[in-house]
Amino acid sequence: MRIIDLRGRTLTRAELLAVVPRAAEALQNAATVATEIVADVRARGEEALREQADRFDRVSGHAVRVPAAHIAEAVGGLDPEVRAALEKAIVRVREASAAQVPEARTTRIGDGARIVQRWQPVARAGVYIPGGKAVYPSSVVMNVVPAQVAGVTSIALASPPQSDQGGRVHPTILGVAGLLGIDEVYAMGGAGAIGALALGVPSLGLDPVDVVSGPGNNFVAAAKRVVAGFVGTDAEAGATEILIVADGSADARLVAYDLVSQAEHDEQASAVLVTASQTLAAAVAAELERIVPATRHAERVTTALAGEQSAVVLVDDEAAAEAFSNAYAPEHLELHIVDAVEAAERYTSAGAIFIGGFAPVSLGDYLAGSNHVLPTGGQARYAAGLGSHTFLRPQQLVEYDRDGLAEVADAIVALAEAEALPAHGEAVTARFAGSAE
Incomplete structure (x- = not known):
C-alpha cells in the first residue's frame, strides 16, 4: 500500500x-460505458440485454425472466446452515428497518387549520444483486427487507445470469428471494439491468419501477446516475x-x-x-x-x-x-x-x-x-445508506376549514400581489364572495 x-x-x-x-479514472470510464449501455437498453430492450449477457456474462439463450419453478427449486436446495443464517439476518434487518419508518404526525397550525405529515411507500421497487466475483445472498436481504418493511407491494429483483449455472441466476440468490416471497426475478446484470428496471422491458413483462436500489461495481453505480432522471435511486454503492x-x-x-x-x-x-x-x-x-x-x-x-x-x-x-x-x-x-x-x-x-x-x-x-448497502465515492458527506426510508416519500396533507382559511386570507392576497400573481389571491377571496361556503 x-x-x-x-x-x-x-x-x-x-x-x-x-x-x-x-x-477517479476508473469512475469516469465507467460513466461513459454505463451511459451507452443504458441507452442501448432503452432503444432495443430485450435484444440489448441478451447481447450484453453474451458479452459480459458469456451466457446466451437463457430465460431472462426466471420461471417460478427455478425459484422454488432454489429454495428447496438451500444449504440448511446457510438458510438458518439468512433467516437470522432477515429477522435482524427487519427489526432495525422498522425503526426507520416514521409515524404520521399532525401539526395544528390554528383553529380549523392542520398539516398532516405522512410517509407513503413507492408502488414498485427494483433491487439489483451483484453476481460477478462473489455471490451476495446477504444483499437480497439488505434490499428486499427494508422495501417490504416500508410497505412496497411490488418488488422486482435482477441479478446476472451465471455461465456455470446454465444461464440461471445463482441458486443461493434465487433461494433467499424465494424465502422473502419475491417471485419476479430477472437474469440480467450490470448497467443493463439498472436500465431495464428503470425503463421497463415490455417483451419480458417488466414494468418500470419507481426506485432502483442495490450494490454493485462502478458500472452499476454509474448507471444509477444515468437513470436518476427517471426513477429514484439509493446512493451509488460502487x-x-x-x-x-x-x-x-x-x-x-x-x-x-x-x-x-x-x-x-x-x-x-x-x-x-x-x-x-x-x-x-x-x-x-x-x-x-x-x-x-x-x-x-x-x-x-x-x-x-x-x-x-x-x-x-x-x-x-x-x-x-x-x-x-x-x-x-x-x-x-x-x-x-x-x-x-x-x-x-x-x-x-x-x-x-x-x-x-x-x-x-x-x-x-x-x-x-444494519444495512450493508452504503454510499461510496465520498457520497456519505451528503447521502445515506439504504433503508426503509429509501422507499418512502414524505407527503403533506393540508386541511383547512372556512375559519382557518379566513384567518390568513388577507395575508395570502398581500403576498400574491407582491409576487404579481393576483389570481392566487382571487382563488382565496372567491371562497368568501356571495353565498360561497
Missing part, C-alpha cells in the same frame, strides 16, 4: 479532498471502501484482516488506514505481508491494495485523522482507537461506523442488523 504522509501539514477541506485516494482510523492501542493483526476483508471484493476496492502511529503502520504492513498470500483471493487483494485508491495515511494526531476521515467520507469506517464510542460523535461522514475491536465490517455485511 502506498504511503500518504500528511504529518506537519495543516490542510484545508478542499486540500484534504484533493489528496483523498480514489480511482466498489467497496473501508477506512480504518487506528492509534497505538490497535491490534495490527485485526486491522490487517479487516483491510483484506474488503479488498477481496474487487480489484477496485479501496482500503485506507489512517494513523498517527508509524509503529502501528509498520506492524500492519508486516501483517499484510503474512496474510495476503494465504487468503483465497490473494491476487485480487494484492491488486486492490496496490491501487491508487488504497493507502496508509500518516497524520499528526487524532484531530487530523478525524478531519481526513470526514473529508474522505468512507462507505465503511472502523475506529480502532481509545474511547472509540465517544470519538464516534466527531466522525460525521461515513456510510456506517464500526466501533471497537469487536465490530468488524463483516458483522455489518451479514448479521449486525
